[in-house]
Amino acid sequence: MLFNSDLLRRFESARLLARRRARGRAAAERRSPRGEAGVEFGEYRAFVPGDDPRRMDWHAYARNRQLVIRLLAEERDTHVYFLLDCSGSMGAGAPPKFDHARRVLGGLAYIALGQLDRVGFVPLGAGPGLGLAPARGRHRFVELAARLEALASPAGRLGLAESASAWLATRPRAGLVVLLSDGFGVGRDDAADALHRLRCAGHEAALVQVLDAEDLEPPPPGEYEMEDAEGGGHHMVVLDAAARRAFAQRVNNFLAEIESRAVNLGAAFLRTLTHEPPEAALGRALAWQ
Amino acid sequence: MTLLAPTALWLLALAAPIAALYWRRERPRRLVVSNFLLWREAPGRMRESAGWRKLRHPFSLLLQLVFLFLVACALARPTWRIPHQPVVLVLDVSASMGATDAGPSRLRMAAEALQKRARAAGGPFTLITTGEPPGVPLPNSSSRQRLERALRDAQPSHRQHSPRPALEMARSLAANTGACVVFATDGVWDEPWDEAICEGVEVVRVGSDSAQNSGVVVLAARRLPGGEGGLQILAGVAASGDANRSALVRLRANGRLVDARELPLSGRGSEAAFFELAVRERGALELEAEIAAADDVLAADNSARLQVPEAREQRVLLISPPRPTLEKALASISGIEAARVWPPESLDFGDPEALAIFHRSAPPEGFQARAILLIQPAGEGFFGRRMGGAREVQPDLLALRGPGSEFLEPSALPSFEALDYVPVSGAQVFWAWGDHPLVFGELDGTPPWLAMTFDPSAEPLAQTAAHPVLLAAFLERLAGGQKEVARAQGPSLRLTSLASALPASPPPAPSPASTTWPPLWSLLLGLALIWAAGEAWSYHRRLTA
Numbered sequence: 110m111l112f113n114s115d116l117l118r119r120f121e122s123a124r125l126l127a128r129r130r131a132r133g134r135a136a137a138e139r140r141s142p143r144g145e146a147g148v149e150f151g152e153y154r155a156f157v158p159g160d161d162p163r164r165m166d167w168h169a170y171a172r173n174r175q176l177v178i179r180l181l182a183e184e185r186d187t188h189v190y191f192l193l194d195c196s197g198s199m200g201a202g203a204p205p206k207f208d209h210a211r212r213v214l215g216g217l218a219y220i221a222l223g224q225l226d227r228v229g230f231v232p233l234g235a236g237p238g239l240g241l242a243p244a245r246g247r248h249r250f251v252e253l254a255a256r257l258e259a260l261a262s263p264a265g266r267l268g269l270a271e272s273a274s275a276w277l278a279t280r281p282r283a284g285l286v287v288l289l290s291d292g293f294g295v296g297r298d299d300a301a302d303a304l305h306r307l308r309c310a311g312h313e314a315a316l317v318q319v320l321d322a323e324d325l326e327p328p329p330p331g332e333y334e335m336e337d338a339e340g341g342g343h344h345m346v347v348l349d350a351a352a353r354r355a356f357a358q359r360v361n362n363f364l365a366e367i368e369s370r371a372v373n374l375g376a377a378f379l380r381t382l383t384h385e386p387p388e389a390a391l392g393r394a395l396a397w398q
Numbered sequence: 399m400t401l402l403a404p405t406a407l408w409l410l411a412l413a414a415p416i417a418a419l420y421w422r423r424e425r426p427r428r429l430v431v432s433n434f435l436l437w438r439e440a441p442g443r444m445r446e447s448a449g450w451r452k453l454r455h456p457f458s459l460l461l462q463l464v465f466l467f468l469v470a471c472a473l474a475r476p477t478w479r480i481p482h483q484p485v486v487l488v489l490d491v492s493a494s495m496g497a498t499d500a501g502p503s504r505l506r507m508a509a510e511a512l513q514k515r516a517r518a519a520g521g522p523f524t525l526i527t528t529g530e531p532p533g534v535p536l537p538n539s540s541s542r543q544r545l546e547r548a549l550r551d552a553q554p555s556h557r558q559h560s561p562r563p564a565l566e567m568a569r570s571l572a573a574n575t576g577a578c579v580v581f582a583t584d585g586v587w588d589e590p591w592d593e594a595i596c597e598g599v600e601v602v603r604v605g606s607d608s609a610q611n612s613g614v615v616v617l618a619a620r621r622l623p624g625g626e627g628g629l630q631i632l633a634g635v636a637a638s639g640d641a642n643r644s645a646l647v648r649l650r651a652n653g654r655l656v657d658a659r660e661l662p663l664s665g666r667g668s669e670a671a672f673f674e675l676a677v678r679e680r681g682a683l684e685l686e687a688e689i690a691a692a693d694d695v696l697a698a699d700n701s702a703r704l705q706v707p708e709a710r711e712q713r714v715l716l717i718s719p720p721r722p723t724l725e726k727a728l729a730s731i732s733g734i735e736a737a738r739v740w741p742p743e744s745l746d747f748g749d750p751e752a753l754a755i756f757h758r759s760a761p762p763e764g765f766q767a768r769a770i771l772l773i774q775p776a777g778e779g780f781f782g783r784r785m786g787g788a789r790e791v792q793p794d795l796l797a798l799r800g801p802g803s804e805f806l807e808p809s810a811l812p813s814f815e816a817l818d819y820v821p822v823s824g825a826q827v828f829w830a831w832g833d834h835p836l837v838f839g840e841l842d843g844t845p846p847w848l849a850m851t852f853d854p855s856a857e858p859l860a861q862t863a864a865h866p867v868l869l870a871a872f873l874e875r876l877a878g879g880q881k882e883v884a885r886a887q888g889p890s891l892r893l894t895s896l897a898s899a900l901p902a903s904p905p906p907a908p909s910p911a912s913t914t915w916p917p918l919w920s921l922l923l924g925l926a927l928i929w930a931a932g933e934a935w936s937y938h939r940r941l942t943a
Binding site: 201 | 426427428429430431432433434435436437438
């Protein structure tokens, strides 16, 4: 069982902590970047063809000879989308990365629902109909938990960037997109490309990289018949001390690269290991707020 | 092709564990990785091509099995030439070969060694066993079966032998046939090592010097003086090996257990136990001593048996005018039959079996007796010369040794009178008072004799209780009563100690089989060893940085 009562108690503690940190702001108070339906002035933006001329600030034009549009601040709730990597690599690890990722996802969703955000769930690579459309209310957590529990074991190969594009094609409303993945896709930059596409589509993006100690530490020297968890076949590898050092170096480079790409894209980044309690990852995630 | 050492082919049985270990060692471990993305970028030598991988393991195993085959074949000493070397086999069958420190027994190990050696030589064979005279259980036969049977039937004897007669016989046989002589022995012989014994002989040694053994090395009996029919029995036990242990010595008389004693035995030491036995039965007595000790590899020396002959009454002739005191003293001594004779001329030539006591007289010419006791002999004779004087002897200055001294306490004796004598040259003085001899004689003379310069039946000595005892001791000593009456034949100290007379490494005679070693096998063995070293190095380099 993924979410037992003990874990839910710890989620509740994390939610209360998040609420204390957000004290001073009203629930769901966030400024809309679209600025269409508000009554309060928000900010100026340069006029582009297609803008409603009625929103043109003629006083500003008179003063500065520049065409700008008045944007009004709108009070509205935020959409938070959780994109879960369901590829075969997430099934590796002890405990499996997939279980840890689902627990972290559940915790983040619990906090978001507690802040009256609309929470949506998209299992990447798990097939249609298993996701959850964005909706608000803490009672939605029960439905989300059931969906998470019902997910089959992860299998197969998945292109993260490609899957993100496919989801973006459904034209979801802009919001915060949290991608939970181990970062292993069809290429080294797959996860970073997925973040890039989400950002380009106007979403705030965050990457929760879920790893297992086996992903970071090479096995002892010897001969191995390695099986790719994403269905990449079997490979014979003779591993000696030099090869172990080289592999460890490549892993470090890969981790540093994916983190730096995420930061450069303005995406929040969080790395969590499977042996870590989910609430510890949640505590670090609260810094996103 | 003939294999000189076919038992080496048992090494081929190692093929099974080698294959099992190789399969277990070489089978790559299965490992599920999240994504092969990072492994795909690994250096080329980390990844193996499938073709070489399929080939490498069986090929390597095959090479190992070939290596094992070559080694086994080389150790089996194959030869294309069928050897026909006549061989004279000499088997030591002395009692020590029954020791069980090597396999079932030293004899069996020696027989196996000879059999192996005979197989290598080819034949024909002659088998000689040690002994005096040596035995020839198999005279010149080419049949291995007969040789095996003869070796199997060989049994250790009950005593130690000298190998010399058997080896001399073997050497003379070998000189005629051009055979080689092989001698299997433990080296426990009745004589010390001499290079001449084993000259031209290939010696196969069995057994070890450190074998733990204990046994009876001495069993002897003598009659106790005093005429009560008692026996003093000496049982000596010895141990070989370095361990300290104890041995239980049991003494049986006519099959009946009469005494038992536990003796501590130090490593390579010996211990003796004295038993005193009052013999009530008449007739001969059979005594047996047996020991029981831990870590005893040889049973042949664990008991000894002797026959004590029946004690016969000793005839004593008293040549004297009537001397009631002396006659009563003699009558009180058991085990003797005394008779008085007077005058001495009636003796004729005497009695060669009787003890003669001459009181104040001397034996006539041509007198024969087993032993002679002279009491204050008159005049001059074979004993010496009487000087004529007499003196009062004070017992506190007596110097006693020899016969009777063990029963007398000088301070308990009264003063008595003794005559002056000059003993004959060569006589031994046993009792003396200052420079004056009191008892002298020749106990090892023919016949043995003793002369007393005082009369024990005269006053005041006749009143002492020591008077008959003194006479009995003198008679006992003259009759040889202190000597052993029987000694066991059989176990010897050399047997029990299992001490090999062989030097640490006797010079090996050239083996005819060694000349047939083909250089091809040496070459193949060398190649196999080089390959094994290369494979080990390669495997080590592959798995460790």
